[in-house]
Amino acid sequence: MRVLVVGGAGYIGSVVVARLLQEGHEVAVLDDLSTGHRDAVPEGAEFFEASIHHPKVLHRSLEGVEAVLHFGARSQVGESTRVPEVYWQNNLGDTLNLLAAMRERGIGRLVFSSTAAVYGEPQRLPIDEQHPTSPTSPYGNTKLAADLMIRDECSAHQLAAVSLRYFNVAGAALQRGERHQPETHLIPLLLEVALGKRGALTVYGTDYPTADGTCIRDYIHVDDLATAHLLALDATAGVGGRHLVYNLGNGRGFSVLEVVAAARQVTEAPIEVVFGPRRPGDPAVLVASSGLAQRELGWVPLRPSLEEMIQDALQFRRRLASG
Ligand SMILES: NC(=O)c1ccc[n+]([C@@H]2O[C@H](COP(=O)([O-])OP(=O)(O)OC[C@H]3O[C@@H](n4cnc5c(N)ncnc54)[C@H](O)[C@@H]3O)[C@@H](O)[C@H]2O)c1
Incomplete structure (x- = not known):
């Protein structure tokens, strides 16, 4: 078709x-x-x-x-x-x-x-x-x-x-990944810091009603x-x-600081973080129920690991940097 x-x-x-x-x-x-x-x-x-x-x-x-x-x-x-x-x-x-x-x-x-x-x-x-x-x-x-x-x-x-x-x-797949300009998404921003392309990551808001005070996303x-x-x-x-x-989504939420920790582990880089105020319009927690897509479309997410997403995005970035 x-x-x-x-x-x-x-x-x-x-x-x-x-x-x-x-x-x-x-x-x-x-x-x-x-x-x-x-x-x-x-x-x-x-x-x-x-x-x-x-x-x-x-x-x-x-x-x-x-x-x-x-x-x-x-x-x-x-x-x-x-x-x-x-x-x-x-x-x-x-x-x-x-x-x-x-x-x-x-x-x-x-x-x-x-x-x-x-x-x-x-x-x-x-x-x-x-x-x-x-x-x-x-x-x-x-x-x-x-x-x-x-x-x-x-x-x-x-x-x-x-x-x-x-x-x-x-994440990235089939040699394609995320490269927004300006970048606003957390994982590519963390990778830019890890790869020395950006000084530090700003975490917006540490007083949300979550375990570590930072926003949770799926x-x-x-x-x-x-x-x-x-x-x-x-x-x-x-x-x-x-x-x-x-x-x-995957029905599981990760706080910003949990994503930072996972990125440090995957990249083996220290990744400097600075803390800023909340951004207007950012909900504290967003976690999906994808049960309907699973039941009606037969969709099965096969790659729910956050570390794998970061690893794939890192590989894409490295490939891009090496031309
Ligand atoms: N990335 C995310 O996490 C996310 C989350 C929720 C929803 N979305 C939605 O998914 C879609 C794709 O997101 P993405 O992250 O790949 O964004 P992206 O900016 O990488 O891709 C959007 C593409 O659309 C093109 N485009 C924009 N307006 C156009 C127009 N009027 N005519 C022709 N081309 C046009 C852009 O040049 C770009 O290539 C968007 O609609 C976005 O709102 C993305």
Whole structure:
């Protein structure tokens, strides 16, 4: 089947493109390289360098396509509070463009990258799909709005869609890994310190109601996440009109200081840490219940080890540094 991956030059999208090619799919990638990297797009995928905003290229990239996987978004919580208009345009407006173009072409299958950020401060743990949604940032607001828009598109126009709400994604797979600029994610930041590319890691907030006072997050290996996308794609076959929503995490939380300790152990580097105030909008604990994805999609996370995620990310960084 020919599929379009929007955002296939980014971290998660590029791993999923590589897995789709391995599975024998024909893959087109549409990416404006705003945060992605041309060299992350696997050979064998047809590449269109443009934003979804660009109607002509969007339509060309959709030729012959049966399903779309949509990763294209701005995804930095802090930045979204400074320039919310950029987030609404990119994450909601451009997704609206994509849905319109798919409708025009009769493309009825979509897998969408949603996020745990739609839930906001948890009222109970672990967080399942029934948990109330109350985002604490413009980023989370735009993703929740996109989910709701997709739900309405499904019921009105027979689209079959799956929104996957990822918790914290980590690790590397198939020679592809995380390199955001600027980097805001904990594990790549720790590796930058370990590899001497950054002075110290700032831990934001030490007075959260957790055992060591730092935030707790649920980490999922990018390879397990890619598997969930392949299963979600299968789940869109022959079910027009349905919007499915699944949380994806490992159901186990690690505090920032636990991740620091694991990174020190894996890298054998001291990794200097400094402590700063809380960042606005950071919930104390985010841990997923992924039972529904396991039951309905048959998803089984095979790489839940935090150390393995850090090790894989480290290998990717080292390979990148050595060219
Ligand atoms: N990384 C995480 O931990 C995480 C967690 C939850 C949700 N997500 C979501 O997963 C998706 C992928 O995240 P990522 O970490 O791989 O980010 P990323 O920034 O590495 O990838 C996003 C890609 O989309 C492209 N893009 C952005 N807007 C576009 C547009 N309008 N048209 C075409 N291309 C566009 C970028 O150039 C980039 O290559 C995002 O939607 C993000 O919100 C990520």
